[in-house]
Amino acid sequence: VRVAIQGVGSVGGGLARLLAKDGAVLTLADVDEGRAQALAGELGATAVPAEAILTTDTDIFSPNALGAILTEMSIAALKAKVVAGGANNQLSVREDGARLHARGILYAPDYVINAGGIINVGLEYLGQGDEAEVKARIARIPERLIQVWDESDRSGEPSSDVADSIAKRLIGR
Template sequence: MPAIWDLPDFDSHEAVHVFEDRATGLKAVIAVHSTHLGPAAGGTRFWHYADSQSAITDALRLSRGMSFKNAMAGLPAGGGKAVILANPSRSKPAEMLDAFARAVDSLGGRYVTAQDVGMSEADMVHLSKTTAHVAGLPDQGGDPGPYTARGVYLGVKAAAKHVFGTDDMRDAHVAIQGVGSVGGGLARYLAQQGAKLTLADVDAHRAAALAEELGGVAVAADAIMDVEADIFSPCALGAILTEETVAGLKVRAVAGGANNQLAKGGEGRMLADRGILYAPDYVINAGGIINVLRHIDGADDAEINRRIDAIPGRLSEIWKESDASGSTPAEVADKMAQKLIGR
């Protein structure tokens, strides 16, 4: 395994901490990408990795993403990420969580953790008994999904205005991939505005039920990216924009809540070359983290809503610069974020 700073995803990270507690079986990585704007904030992922290098790579990549997301959301927070290497049985005993909480606490507040894949709200409450450096607790705003959904809805409207000259969503056709907390919330917002909806989810029954409720149409999960629509909104898994899928899109814009939508990065140029507007994922889906990190500077509901309301303006700024410079929206967003974190 190469040295950490020789890995492709190492991006002048301030610190990469590796923890092992033999008594509890804990193996974890905490990557601190930047504390330029405040404590490095980002969730903890509990995942069974093929090897330890994959876990480190994930922490490096995700922590950099959190630096960019928090900066572009206007938050007083840097970027960090933790991964706990799950064993094949994916058991998560309380003693191991205690050991991880001690690891977080040992960083003295330079890293603030939160919920992510494989970690529940109850796990966050458990961690908070040992360390104060936990965000997104039940008394700190609750479920981030509705906040993410509202931000994505405002971003979809902004995309419509940029492409079609109006953010009136009446009769606009939006194809939504994934109708969980975020995608389902987005669908309800759009239905209230009279949009035409095509929905898909790996849980076909959930998609069908929501389509019936909102007067939309449900299609198979593997067919949603083939739908001819005005806007495609990915709100499920990441890395869904590949060379193959981008070539097959029949939409004018991609604007959704999924993380890491571009499979390899170059798909951003492919979208631009096809005349498809792209909303950088970490900008449009920032509503959830805006809510989760409210305790960092004591933001109240009014301030949280103000920050979410700023998402469409930030996207418009990115698109205008992209149009003027010829850089893709993803490239423009990255440059803006890098400047904000002093890179």
């Protein structure tokens, strides 16, 4: 599997190390080019300038740095089949989810795939979360993501819109 990782700080760098252990072919980029080059050297990956990562021919694009990275222009240039990453607020505007969908790019909505932190904080704040409960809910994230994709397939709606609808149902809005 070929993965292009934008942002190789703690999240993106950790992801790169895990994927390298599993044999993924990695392309790395960071605004700190030296950091990307150092990690690429460590992992046997390729480093590219930050502005080149979106046009890298890859299977998965993983944004792990800047928000609003997925715009009308960047989506048109994207060569990945899947977008899944740790950055918050990846879509510049709501319509960008539909743009990804129209191009046949499988999108893992950021607040679904990255729900672990908010689950932990939310349960702690509400006084309802011991460690076992937090871990159990985090373990259900992949199942929730599959639910989003399945509903997107059935309805023809972008996964980002489906995730929004599910979130509204879950919080009673």
